[in-house]
Amino acid sequence: MTLSALLFDKDGTLFDFARTWNGWSMAMLTELAAGDQARLAAMADAVRYDLSAAAFRADSVVIAGTNEEVAEALLPHLPHMTLSDLEQFLIRTAGEAELAQAVPLAPYLSALRDMGLKLGVMTNDGAHSAQRHLTRSGVYDLFDMVIGADSGFGAKPDPDPLLAFCSNVGVAPEATAMVGDSRHDLIAGRAAGMRTIGVLTGMARAEDLADLADVVLPDIGHIPEWLARA
Template sequence: MTLRADAVLFDKDGTLFDFGATWDVWGGEMITFLAEGDAELEQAMAASARYDLAAKRFHPDSLVIAGTNREAAECLARVLPGRSLDEVEEILMRAAADAPLSQAVPLVPFLAQLAAMDLALGVMTNDTEYAARAHLQNAGVEGMFDFIAGFDSGFGAKPSPDPLLAYAISVNVDPGRCVMVGDSTHDLMAGRAAGMQTVGVLTGPAEAVELEPLADIVLPDIGGLTDWLLMR
């Protein structure tokens, strides 16, 4: 069996977990919670975060989609009186850990299949490491990864290649033998900058036409990754 790579690094939201079914729902709930019944404030936060209250989803250009937890907090705090940025960031971090997760594919058998191929596995998200570990633990897969990092883990945030290179060093694999799998241009830009192979998936807000210029292949979801890794 000949593989294209020795290590796979996944984004979390929109990649391991379907973005819309998880974060569109959560985003609406958080805006309602922080507005505390003030409809005008709810509208202001939705506009700042680029969230469509009627459709209950983030607009494709929302900074929240690929940004860090801090950047998401900044979107809300700038129009939210009476709460500091640090307070909003803390609220979002703790609430995100309990977000309603929707797995892109059944993760336990999928990751077990990759592990059986002797691939090192990692997660790098622009969410917090706290939320990432909570989500992976709730999905029963935290222990299946060799590396888990958030934007606050000390390696930086995507689209910088630094956290991806930290992963390659951690698993002792040349970046060229690593694959970055993600649903956003941030993910794939970071992968290209790190010298990694890149795979786009369509379980986030981005469309194929946005990902294709930065990806070696674009798949409907991570389920197709196994076949692509096998060089036939």
């Protein structure tokens, strides 16, 4: 079946994960540690962040987890904060992260829309952060629907938020492709009955995604060529 819609993950897919989040995370952890080096090291270990390399390890909860899951990992080291306060801190600071687009998004997404494709975003980040990032990048209005983990449909790897997108835009799951950089993205896509496209602008390697993907591409910029061949 010809594809009629593309549903994108956000971090690691629309935005290069390492170039966007490694620096922000160092600043975030440093601020929370408030000068306590032991606390800084403990928090970094909790979210699998390599302080010496200023980079996430491939098994970090931050890569595909929700803000709540990240906050839960950090909370034992921050007894003066509540889970809600910590989650809101993450949402607020992440909304202002310096974003590294995987490709120039505005012309790329406009071209996909000109092809007649419906476009969406489903991220395990919060809806507020997602809207903020896409608005700052000048592309929010190019999407038919933007879903966060707190939008009321659930989070990946569950298929429910992906199916909510299909229902909202009136496209069958089998005519939709889930595009993502993590196994969570592709597991959700397969469970929803979608085609699956893996990209390598996150932390996963091609071999990490191959068994769940119809195709693994260097970045989203290669999708139009793949669509022309598919």
